[in-house]
Structures are given as structure tokens and as C-alpha cells.
Amino acid sequence: MNMVFAQLKSLLVPVVALTALAVMTGSGSPPDALDRVHSRGELVLATTLSPTTYYHNQHGPTGMDYELVRGFAEELGLELKVIEAQDLGELFSLLEAGSVDIAAAGLSITPDRARHFDFTTSYQSIQHKIIYRRGETRPRQLSELAGKRIVVEADSANAELLRHLQEDVPFLDVTELPGAGVEALMALVRSGRADYTLVDSNRFALHRTLFPDLDAAFDAEASSMGWFFRPEPNRRLHHAAQRYLTRMKLSGEVAKLERRFFRHHDRFDLYAARSFIRHRDQRLPQYQDDFHTAAASTGFDWRLLAAVAYQESMWDAGAVSPTGVRGLMMLTQQTAREMGVANREDPRQSIAAGAAYLRKMHDRINEDIPEPDRTWMALAAYNVGIGHLEDARQLTARGGGDPNRWQDVRQRLLLLSRPDYYRQTRHGFASGGQAVVYVREIQNYYDRLVWLDQHNGEPAPTLLAMLH
Known part of the structure; x- marks a missing residue:
């Protein structure tokens, strides 16, 4: 008898489950x-x-x-x-x-x-941009692309766009490459293996600093993005x-x-972009192990610490500012003493001290602030001081903003140089705009380092084989 009940139960369970789902729909229809x-x-x-x-x-x-x-x-x-x-x-x-x-x-x-x-x-709108090599003749219209090799990612909106455009410009030489991300496509154009590619405007904004020798020729079309x-x-x-x-x-x-x-990618400096790529290849390898060591002891991403160092000194261990700060992390004498640094120009000491000081700032900031906002505020405090950061957070709260959101606080940091605002604060005047730029640039360098660390910037051999 127990066996019969067990068999009946095993049959009834899925029926009950389906009935429950049917009730959820409110009509008895399938889920x-x-x-x-x-x-x-x-x-x-x-x-x-x-x-x-x-x-x-x-x-x-x-x-x-x-x-x-x-x-x-x-x-x-x-x-x-x-x-x-x-x-x-x-x-x-x-x-x-x-x-x-x-x-x-x-x-x-x-x-x-x-x-x-x-x-x-739609939740975002973008432009489909034709990308070419600087120094080459810049095309101004689609007809000038005829007979040139154009590479796009297979199954992409750019591939579909070019297929439709071929009806008007029949001599377009288009190669659709499966799995070819933006960096691979731009690398093919940079190397001369392809003449042009199409890249969405938002992706181009993020990648152009990694490919300073490429530029947008013109916009082929606009489109909207959705789920x-x-x-x-x-x-x-x-x-x-x-x-x-x-x-x-x-x-x-x-x-x-x-x-x-x-937002922190909306400014492009060709010289700075080329310098970053060169310094990443020539200078960063000398100090990468030290960044890893400092990251392990402080809990920060080594690439974030490297981005801070690049913003401070462009990875130049002998750098000295007009105000006397020096070394890879550009430590002041007071900070060096506080962090126990004997020689500010010693890269290992400088990196370790800079990372430890950033950790100190991070630990002093309200732990209720979620990441990554807490890290961005720690960087602002590293630059302008924890007191001025707290002044900006108080101004944010008074103005109806969210003092735990970096995007809100950064607006009030800009006000700390205005008498009508800094007179309301405990710590007074500060070059808050400098701190905002400081954080923005570090975000920019950090994003580049993360992406370069995950991708070597060169197209895979399988993609190259498809071009022959």
C-alpha cells in the first residue's frame, strides 16, 4: 500500500506544480x-x-x-x-x-x-563610425570605401548595416569575422591588414586611447540599443x-x-594616449612586481595602484614636482615620514607607502559607502585630504544629493574653491576641481590597464587566417 501511495505521489507532484504555475498566470494557460x-x-x-x-x-x-x-x-x-x-x-x-x-x-x-x-x-543611442588609420587619406563618404577591405564582427549590427549598404555601394569588400571584438578589429586596421572597420561610438570612445593611431572618418548611421x-x-x-x-x-x-x-573617457589627447601606450610597454614592466606586492598587502587591485602611479609620475621613479613631492607615487616629505619611507625615490618604498596611505584613506571613509564609490572617494581624499572630502559630502547632503555617491560628491568638490561655499565648511578652501580631475584620470588609466591586462590587443591567429 505504501508503495502505491508513493507512486501516486510521484505522479501528482509535477501535476500540482504545473497547476500552481497555471494559477500564477491567472488563466490556466501554460507558464x-x-x-x-x-x-x-x-x-x-x-x-x-x-x-x-x-x-x-x-x-x-x-x-x-x-x-x-x-x-x-x-x-x-x-x-x-x-x-x-x-x-x-x-x-x-x-x-x-x-x-x-x-x-x-x-x-x-x-x-x-x-x-x-x-x-x-531604447536605453542608449549610438553612431556607427567608420574607423581608419591616421596618416592615410580620410574617407568622407561611403563611395570612397569601394575596393577597400573592411572588417566587422559577424552577426553584429555593423555587419548587417554593411550588407544593406552594399546595395548602394556594390563594390564594398566586407569580411565578417566571428568573435572579433572591437580591440581585434581596430588592431587589424592599425596593422594594415584591413583598411577600415565599423565601431559603435560608445565602444570607440572607450578604445580610442588604446589605439591612438586610429580615428573616426565619418558616421555611417545612427541606431538605438535595447534588450x-x-x-x-x-x-x-x-x-x-x-x-x-x-x-x-x-x-x-x-x-x-x-x-x-x-564620462571619464570623453576627453581625448592624442599625445597623452600615445605616451601611455609607450610607457606601458617600456616603464611599467620594471615596477609590475612591486605593484603586485603592494596590492597583496593592501587589498587593492594592482592595476588601480599602477593607475595612481601613472597619474602621479607617469611611472618615472625620479620625478620631482615644483612643490617638492617626488618619486613614483609623488610623496610629500610629511607623508613619507608618516609612512616610514627613508628614500622617496626608491620605487619599492614609494609604491608600498602610496598603497598603504591609500588604504588608510579608504579605511577612514564611511564603510556604508558602496563600491566603487568608496574607492573613488578614497582617491579624492588621497589627493585633496580627508577633511575636504568630508566637507564636500556634507555640502552634498545639504543640497539634497547623496553623500555616498561619488557622482554627487564630485559636483560639490568643485564648489570648495568658491567663498560662498567653502566658508560654510569646517576645513575651508580646497582645489576640489583638481581632485575631481585626479580621480577621473585614474579611472581612465585603470580602465585601460584592466582591458590591456585581459587582452593583448592583437587579433587571434584564427581571425588572421580568415583574412587570407
Whole structure:
């Protein structure tokens, strides 16, 4: 008898589960995507590795698309699971097969994609830029690309755009390369293996400092980016995402994320970019072990410490400023004494002391401040002093801003040089604008070092083979 009940129970359990899911839909219809994610307790995202969408830094996964989707998952009360596709072809295959719930990777909304997938309202707009080598004749229009080799990533919006443009310019020589990221495409153009490539404007903004010998010739077309879903009769998950993105845009949160991830890349200096690449190849290797050692003892990412050192001295151990600070981390005499440094021009001592001093600033800052904002504020304190940082945080709170958000505090730091503001503070006048620039430049160098550390900047041999 017990065996009979056990068999009946095993048959009834899936029936009960399906009935419960049917009740969730409110109509007795089969469960849809929203039911499935709640049943699993997680939202599964397909994305690709890119500094504009999803990557890892010292604080874990981040990127504009990742942060947006993570917020959506939290709103639904779900955990976020990320599946990193190797290329766009795999990403869309995962979505089409139903292996993921949503695809977000800076995906442009295009006519071809719209025939296969549902997509949300746009959350960002970009331009598709034609990239060429500086020193070569700059093309001004599409007809001038005829007969030249153009490389793009297979399955990308840029590849689709060129296929349509070939109807008007039939002699375009286009090679679509599977899995070719922006850095690989730009490396092919830099090396002369290709004449041109197409790159989205936001990706170009982040990568141009790594490829200072390349520039944008002209904009081929504009497009909008959205999240993609597998088409279903009941589109409740899609509609929930649509409502979420609309609120995020109207509240200004999307704009804040754009400033967070892209603002410190909006200034381009050709000479500085070339110098950074040269110094990264020639100077950084001498001190890399010391940065690793200091990172291990302080808990910071070694690339962050290296970025600080580059901002301070351009990795010149003998650097001396007009005010007397010196060495790789440009320590003052007072800081050197405080940190026990006997010789400020000794690279190992300078790096260790600079890292320890940054850790000291970080530890003094309110631990309720989330990362990465706490690190950015520690860097500001490293530059302008902890007292002035706290003054700026108090001004932020008085002005209705969030004193735990770097983007809000940085605006008040700029006010510390104005008498009508610094007279309200405990520590008085400060060159807050200098600290803001200081943090912005370190963010810029750090992003470059993270990306260069993960990618050698050269296209894979398999991609090169496809060009022959």
C-alpha cells in the first residue's frame, strides 16, 4: 500500500506544480517567461565581455548593461545569473533556444534582428563610425570605401548595416569575422591588414586611447540599443523590462550610469594616449612586481595602484614636482615620514607607502559607502585630504544629493574653491576641481590597464587566417 501511495505521489507532484504555475498566470494557460523566472528564482542574462557592457574589476562584475539588468532582477526579487557568450552568434543562439531569459550586450535594434526577436524601448543611442588609420587619406563618404577591405564582427549590427549598404555601394569588400571584438578589429586596421572597420561610438570612445593611431572618418548611421527577448504569446517579462527601462530613463538613472561608465573617457589627447601606450610597454614592466606586492598587502587591485602611479609620475621613479613631492607615487616629505619611507625615490618604498596611505584613506571613509564609490572617494581624499572630502559630502547632503555617491560628491568638490561655499565648511578652501580631475584620470588609466591586462590587443591567429 505504501508503495502505491508513493507512486501516486510521484505522479501528482509535477501535476500540482504545473497547476500552481497555471494559477500564477491567472488563466490556466501554460507558464510564460515571467512565471519561469519566478519559479527558478533567477533571471538568466546572456551578454558578451566588453568594457561598455560587462566586465570584471576589483569589485567584481560591472558594466552598464550588467548594472541595468541587475537592477531589473532585484526589482523582480530574483538572483541574476550571467552567461558570457563567446560571440554574438552564440548569444543569439542561446536566446533563440530559450537557454537564457534576456540578452543585453549593447545590442542595436535592427530590421533583421526585429524579425527574430522582441526588444525593449531604447536605453542608449549610438553612431556607427567608420574607423581608419591616421596618416592615410580620410574617407568622407561611403563611395570612397569601394575596393577597400573592411572588417566587422559577424552577426553584429555593423555587419548587417554593411550588407544593406552594399546595395548602394556594390563594390564594398566586407569580411565578417566571428568573435572579433572591437580591440581585434581596430588592431587589424592599425596593422594594415584591413583598411577600415565599423565601431559603435560608445565602444570607440572607450578604445580610442588604446589605439591612438586610429580615428573616426565619418558616421555611417545612427541606431538605438535595447534588450532582446525570445518571442512568446504572453510577453509579461518583456513588458516588465519595458516598464523598468522607461522608469530608469525618466528618473535619470540611465544618464547617471552613462556618466559613471563613459564620462571619464570623453576627453581625448592624442599625445597623452600615445605616451601611455609607450610607457606601458617600456616603464611599467620594471615596477609590475612591486605593484603586485603592494596590492597583496593592501587589498587593492594592482592595476588601480599602477593607475595612481601613472597619474602621479607617469611611472618615472625620479620625478620631482615644483612643490617638492617626488618619486613614483609623488610623496610629500610629511607623508613619507608618516609612512616610514627613508628614500622617496626608491620605487619599492614609494609604491608600498602610496598603497598603504591609500588604504588608510579608504579605511577612514564611511564603510556604508558602496563600491566603487568608496574607492573613488578614497582617491579624492588621497589627493585633496580627508577633511575636504568630508566637507564636500556634507555640502552634498545639504543640497539634497547623496553623500555616498561619488557622482554627487564630485559636483560639490568643485564648489570648495568658491567663498560662498567653502566658508560654510569646517576645513575651508580646497582645489576640489583638481581632485575631481585626479580621480577621473585614474579611472581612465585603470580602465585601460584592466582591458590591456585581459587582452593583448592583437587579433587571434584564427581571425588572421580568415583574412587570407
